[in-house]
Structure formats: C-alpha cells, structure tokens
Amino acid sequence: MGVFTSLSARVCAGQAGLTYTGNQCIHQHHINPLSEKPAAGMSVTGWQMTNHKRNMKVALFGTCRIAFVRNHFSCTDFDNAISFVHTTKEILQLFRFITRQIEIPDYVSRYCFRTSLLNRRPVAWSGVFLEQFREADLFVIEICSVTKYLYQGYYMHHLATDTRHDFYKQTPEQIIRETVVSYQDRQEIEQDLSEIMDFVYPRKMLIVSHINAPVTSGYSDPPEGKGKNVMNWIRGWFPFTAATPHEDPSAPVPVNIARRGALIDLLRAVSQEKGIPFLDPSVLLKRYRLKRILQIEKSGLPISHYTDFGNKVAGRLYAAEIKKIMGLP
Numbered sequence: 001m002g003v004f005t006s007l008s009a010r011v012c013a014g015q016a017g018l019t020y021t022g023n024q025c026i027h028q029h030h031i032n033p034l035s036e037k038p039a040a041g042m043s044v045t046g047w048q049m050t051n052h053k054r055n056m057k058v059a060l061f062g063t064c065r066i067a068f069v070r071n072h073f074s075c076t077d078f079d080n081a082i083s084f085v086h087t088t089k090e091i092l093q094l095f096r097f098i099t100r101q102i103e104i105p106d107y108v109s110r111y112c113f114r115t116s117l118l119n120r121r122p123v124a125w126s127g128v129f130l131e132q133f134r135e136a137d138l139f140v141i142e143i144c145s146v147t148k149y150l151y152q153g154y155y156m157h158h159l160a161t162d163t164r165h166d167f168y169k170q171t172p173e174q175i176i177r178e179t180v181v182s183y184q185d186r187q188e189i190e191q192d193l194s195e196i197m198d199f200v201y202p203r204k205m206l207i208v209s210h211i212n213a214p215v216t217s218g219y220s221d222p223p224e225g226k227g228k229n230v231m232n233w234i235r236g237w238f239p240f241t242a243a244t245p246h247e248d249p250s251a252p253v254p255v256n257i258a259r260r261g262a263l264i265d266l267l268r269a270v271s272q273e274k275g276i277p278f279l280d281p282s283v284l285l286k287r288y289r290l291k292r293i294l295q296i297e298k299s300g301l302p303i304s305h306y307t308d309f310g311n312k313v314a315g316r317l318y319a320a321e322i323k324k325i326m327g328l329p
Contacts, residue, residue, distance in 0.1 A: 056074060056138070056328070057073075057074055057075075057076075057135050057136045057137045057138075058074065058075045058136065058139075058140060059075070059076045059078070059132070059133065059136035059139045060078060060140050061079075061085055061094065061095075061139065061140065061142065062085060062086075062141065062144070063079070063142060063144065063304075064079070064305065065142060065144075065210070065304070065314070066079075067079060068306075068312070068314055069318050069319070069322070071319075072315060072316075072318070072319035072322070073319070073322065076136060078098070078129070078132070080115065081115060081123070082094065082113050082115055083113035083114040083116075083123070083157060086143075086144050086147075087145050087155070088188075088192030088193060088196065090157075091141060091143070092196065093112075093154065093155050095133075095199045097125065098125075098129045098130060098133050100125065103125075104154060106122040108156075109123055111151075111157065111160040111170075111171055112155060112157055112160070113157060117157060117167050117170065120170065137203060137204070138203060138204045138322060138325065139200045139203060140318070140322070141196060142208045142209070142210075143207060143208075143209065143267055144210035144260075145158075145263075146183050146189070146259070147181065147182075148181070148182050148183065148184060149161055149181055150180045150181075151175055151178060151179045152178070156179055160175065160176075161175070161179050161181075189270060190274075193207075197274065197276070204325050205277070206279060207267060207276050208278070208281065209263065209264040209279070210260055210264065210281075210304075211281045211282050211285070211303075212282040213285060213294050213303040214303070264282065268280065277321065277325050279317070279318065281314055284310070284313060284314060287313075288313065290303075292307065292310070293310030293314070294306060294307060294310055
C-alpha cells in the first residue's frame with residue numbers, strides 16, 4: 001500500500017507504530033528520487049510529466065480551497081482525517097500534534113478539530129499521520145485568517161464557537177464561555193512562519209492566501225470588541241487601507257473584506273522577506289467572472305468556496321506554481 005493512500009482509511013485500519021519524536025521526522029526526511037527510466041520512445045520531459053503525480057508527495061495544510069491539488073499530485077489527507085486549519089497558530093498546533101510534540105486531551109480534541117466536530121468524536125493520533133508528514137516533498141500552507149479561538153492553551157476550530165454555523169450547538173457552554181477570541185499581529189505571524197519553516201526544512205513550501213473576492217450582501221466587519229483592533233493594526237501596516245476617506249467602520253464593506261486583503265498583502269510581504277514562494281489566488285478574478293469560479297454564500301457570510309469550474313482552474317494555477325518550485329516541466 002502506498003504511503004499516500006487515503007489517510008483516514010489507513011488510520012481506521014490501525015496505527016503504523018513509528019518511533020519518531022518531535023522534529024526528528026523532519027531531519028531524517030528523504031526525498032524519493034525519480035529513479036525509474038522513461039519507456040522506449042518517450043522523452044525525459046514527457047516521462048516526468050506522466051509520473052510526477054505519483055512521485056511528488058504534497059502535504060496540504062489549509063481548507064477545502066486547496067483540496068484540488070489532489071487532482072495533480074499525490075497528497076496527504078490531514079484535512080479530511082484531522083482538520084481544516086486557517087491561522088498560523090492552528091497550523092503549528094496541528095504540526096505539533098502530528099509529530100507528537102503535544103498531546104491534546106479528548107475533551108479538547110473533540111472541539112479543536114473539524115473532523116471531530118463532523119464525526120462527534122475526538123481524533124486519535126496515528127503513526128500514519130507522522131509517516132505522511134515525514135514523506136512529503138512540498139508543503140502547501142494556506143493562511144486565511146488572523147482570528148484565534150484560544151481555550152485552555154489550545155486553538156479551537158472556529159466552527160466550535162462561531163454562532164453563524166450550527167456546529168457550535170455541540171459545544172459545551174463552558175468552552176464557548178471560556179474561549180478567548182483575539183487577533184494576530186504582524187510580529188506574531190512572522191514568528192509563526194519562521195517556526196513553520198523550521199518544521200518543514202529541508203523540504204520546500206508554498207504559502208497561499210485566501211481569494212480576495214467581494215463579500216456577500218449582508219456581511220460586515222465584526223462589531224466593536226470582535227474585530228476593530230485587528231482592523232486598526234492592519235490599517236497601520238498598510239497605508240492604502242488607512243487612506244480610504246470617510247470610512248465608517250461599522251458599515252458593511254462595499255467591495256472586499258478589508259482585513260482579508262490586508263492579510264494577503266502582509267503574507268506577500270513577509271513571504272518575500274523570508275524567501276518563501278507565495279501564491280495569491282485572487283489573480284483568478286482577473287481572468288474569470290466571479291460567479292463562474294466562486295459560490296455565493298448565504299447572507300452574512302463571506303464568499304469562501306469555489307465552484308466545480310473554479311476548483312478546476314484554481315487547481316491548474318496551484319499545480320503550475322508547485323511545478324515551478326519543484327523544477328518540474
């Protein structure tokens with residue numbers, strides 16, 4: 001059975017019994033060489049294009065907006081088997097859980113991982129998680145939020161406390177009451193990216209952002225106490241946002257979510273400083289009509305999901321960037 005056969009299926013089948021601990025898995029990583037030879041009459045380039053999906057191993061840390069990478073490369077299954085992640089804090093917590101640097105008690109795991117919320121039971125650690133983490137050649141890291149939901153030192157999945165969705169109804173009142181919502185600043189994101197780089201090294205990494213699409217009617221920035229502080233530091237870092245005349249911070253955003261666009265610019269700047277490849281999928285909005293590539297959400301929610309066609313063209317965009325990073329034709 002190949003390393004990247006469905007992780008969720010393999011976890012159910014049993015644990016792999018690996019003995020790696022901490023970052024040991026990273027520094028013992030070995031990239032699988034393209035050791036097979038092209039068939040007679042096939043060019044090396046043609047052979048590489050045919051076989052890269054099987055030979056390239058891509059680790060996905062993000063949301064459903066990067067799942068289409070599976071159509072082009074063999075990928076991990078952390079998103080389905082454990083959780084979607086949105087912030088650098090969630091990503092680092094998931095890294096540490098996978099590599100056994102931390103243990104998350106069941107009463108927390110039940111609400112900090114998306115799969116736990118969907119299945120109504122905690123996610124148990126498996127050696128398969130560590131095996132896939134160790135085997136990956138490239139990590140696609142999607143960072144789409146600066147909002148942290150902290151409970152007893154653990155970062156909770158937003159669905160556990162977000163009252164715009166029904167999942168919060170599963171969450172005990174004590175967890176909802178004691179979860180502290182706060183927002184990351186630039187320094188914190190920079191520090192977290194450095195830690196992520198340390199985890200991934202010597203593998204390669206691609207940082208990707210949210211797509212900066214116009215909001216659905218009815219959506220606005222959070223009320224005072226739920227998001228104005230983050231808007232203030234965003235405006236401080238990005239003068240073009242602060243220069244908007246006569247902006248009413250309590251009014252619905254008329255075009256794009258300001259903090260989403262500012263986070264994209266922050267990620268672009270920090271990635272450039274650290275020499276990390278960065279991809280902003282918002283370029284797709286210059287090529288295609290919004291309604292062709294993005295689903296319209298219910299009133300009050302920002303646009304966040306691709307259509308089937310959007311998944312196809314976004315997948316091609318991501319695949320092209322990954323091939324460039326890995327030196328594939």
